[in-house]
Amino acid sequence: MTEQSPASPRRVSKGERTRARILDSATELFSRSGFYAVSLRDIAAHAGLTHAGLLHHFPGKEDLLIKVLGRRDRDDARLLFGPEAAASPEGVLRTTVGFVSRNMRTPGLVGLYVKISGEAVDPEHPAHAYFVDRYRVLREQLSGALTTLFAQADPPLEHDPDLVARQLLALMDGLQTQWLLEPDAVDMYAAVVTFLRQLGLDLDLDLSPRHELADLPAGGT
Amino acid sequence: MTEQSPASPRRVSKGERTRARILDSATELFSRSGFYAVSLRDIAAHAGLTHAGLLHHFPGKEDLLIKVLGRRDRDDARLLFGPEAAASPEGVLRTTVGFVSRNMRTPGLVGLYVKISGEAVDPEHPAHAYFVDRYRVLREQLSGALTTLFAQADPPLEHDPDLVARQLLALMDGLQTQWLLEPDAVDMYAAVVTFLRQLGLDLDLDLSPRHELADLPAGGT
Numbered sequence: 001m002t003e004q005s006p007a008s009p010r011r012v013s014k015g016e017r018t019r020a021r022i023l024d025s026a027t028e029l030f031s032r033s034g035f036y037a038v039s040l041r042d043i044a045a046h047a048g049l050t051h052a053g054l055l056h057h058f059p060g061k062e063d064l065l066i067k068v069l070g071r072r073d074r075d076d077a078r079l080l081f082g083p084e085a086a087a088s089p090e091g092v093l094r095t096t097v098g099f100v101s102r103n104m105r106t107p108g109l110v111g112l113y114v115k116i117s118g119e120a121v122d123p124e125h126p127a128h129a130y131f132v133d134r135y136r137v138l139r140e141q142l143s144g145a146l147t148t149l150f151a152q153a154d155p156p157l158e159h160d161p162d163l164v165a166r167q168l169l170a171l172m173d174g175l176q177t178q179w180l181l182e183p184d185a186v187d188m189y190a191a192v193v194t195f196l197r198q199l200g201l202d203l204d205l206d207l208s209p210r211h212e213l214a215d216l217p218a219g220g221t
Numbered sequence: 222m223t224e225q226s227p228a229s230p231r232r233v234s235k236g237e238r239t240r241a242r243i244l245d246s247a248t249e250l251f252s253r254s255g256f257y258a259v260s261l262r263d264i265a266a267h268a269g270l271t272h273a274g275l276l277h278h279f280p281g282k283e284d285l286l287i288k289v290l291g292r293r294d295r296d297d298a299r300l301l302f303g304p305e306a307a308a309s310p311e312g313v314l315r316t317t318v319g320f321v322s323r324n325m326r327t328p329g330l331v332g333l334y335v336k337i338s339g340e341a342v343d344p345e346h347p348a349h350a351y352f353v354d355r356y357r358v359l360r361e362q363l364s365g366a367l368t369t370l371f372a373q374a375d376p377p378l379e380h381d382p383d384l385v386a387r388q389l390l391a392l393m394d395g396l397q398t399q400w401l402l403e404p405d406a407v408d409m410y411a412a413v414v415t416f417l418r419q420l421g422l423d424l425d426l427d428l429s430p431r432h433e434l435a436d437l438p439a440g441g442t
Contacts, residue, residue: 032343033343034255034257034339034340036255036257036258037257111342111343114339114342115339115340115342115343116339117339117398118255118335118336118337118338118339118340118398119255119336119339120402121332121335121336121398121401121402122253122254122332122336128402131402132402132403135399135402135403159419160415163411163412163415166396166399166407166412167392167396167412167415167416169395169399170391170392170393170394170395170396170398170399170412171388171391171392171395172391172395173391173394173395173398174390174391174392174393174394174395174396175387175388175391175395177338177339177342177352177391177394178356178387178390178391180342181341181342181349181352181353181356182353182356186387190384191384191387191388191391194381194384194388195388198380198419198420199419
């Protein structure tokens with residue numbers, strides 16, 4: 001970033017379009033079958049490239065996985081760590097809850113996270129460090145917002161913000177497994193909003209997720 | 222079961238010992254690498270058998286996985302659905318919380334569940350139906366116990382027992398992922414006990430897990 005000249009114009013090259021197409025293919029195949037069961041050759045074929053053609057753009061399957069995971073996280077981070085979120089702890093919680101309703105429209109990507117995070121508990125897995133970092137960053141951001149919200153409540157709420165941040169992330173993850181197993185039987189959004197209410201936090205969130213959809217990318221039901 | 226003569230004596234045959242050894246090997250290898258990355262030949266070699274020797278005892282890898290998962294669940298179910306649990310909704314919750322402290326001593330098996338449940342959200346996965354059933358059964362048992370506990374509280378607690386049962390299972394699952402990624406940074410037991418307290422349930426559970434250990438199999442730290 002710092003080495004890039006500020007004068008260099010931004011244009012989407014053919015190479016970048018090819019990289020985007022490879023990432024789309026990798027996302028789809030990893031979502032369907034997890035990391036280990038998919039080969040670089042599968043991804044190349046799906047993207048309409050030769051194996052060598054793919055290797056020209058990405059050095060290996062591990063690198064591709066990290067890029068696939070990072071692409072979505074970058075979009076989410078823009079919402080969760082943007083200037084609005086910094087100004088408003090309610091904004092952080094509302095955005096987080098908004099991710100849950102957005103996720104209910106993207107089961108393929110949710111499946112990818114569930115599969116890959118399951119594999120990645122193994123320290124040898126290429127996405128292990130990625131997930132360790134991801135939870136740390138999300139936990140700190142949520143913990144900060146919760147600290148303010150608990151203190152601002154009247155009377156102040158006596159919860160441990162760091163523990164609640166872990167609980168909230170765990171709840172969201174665990175609900176995804178149940179939801180993917182039985183989509184019609186689980187309302188992830190209601191379960192998360194209810195958790196915040198059980199804590200005594202009322203963020204003026206409707207129990208129906210419809211009101212959150214417009215605020216997030218990948219909008220439209 | 223019904224066809225077995227009540228007079229037939231119970232003895233552990235050589236075949237049963239071999240089957241147990243195969244299940245031990247499969248548990249260890251699946252725990253380490255997940256279902257897809259392990260072959261029947263790997264398991265046979267680990268158990269000191271030929272591939273054909275293994276097939277004599279188990280028809281395939283899918284069958285072996287279901288047996289591995291079922292072996293632990295059978296032990297847990299004896300505690301969770303036994304006569305004591307039926308007599309006491311507190312017993313069901315205490316036993317469930319006890320599983321969390323037991324799990325903190327068996328990271329390999331916890332890793333197996335996290336990996337396999339992640340893979341098994343795919344409807345084509347051989348353990349898919351197993352996990353759908355498992356969540357249904359656990360949810361019903363917890364929901365029944367919570368219904369009684371919420372009604373018995375003074376004043377009665379206004380939570381939805383079925384939703385809270387889903388939340389509790391999700392919380393336990395999601396905490397496992399965070400704990401496997403960063404064992405020293407996450408106290409799964411404290412997070413679960415705190416969740417029950419947040420609901421207004423005080424089951425006289427210490428925040429330290431030591432008191433629960435003696436009540437469960439696989440005892441000893």
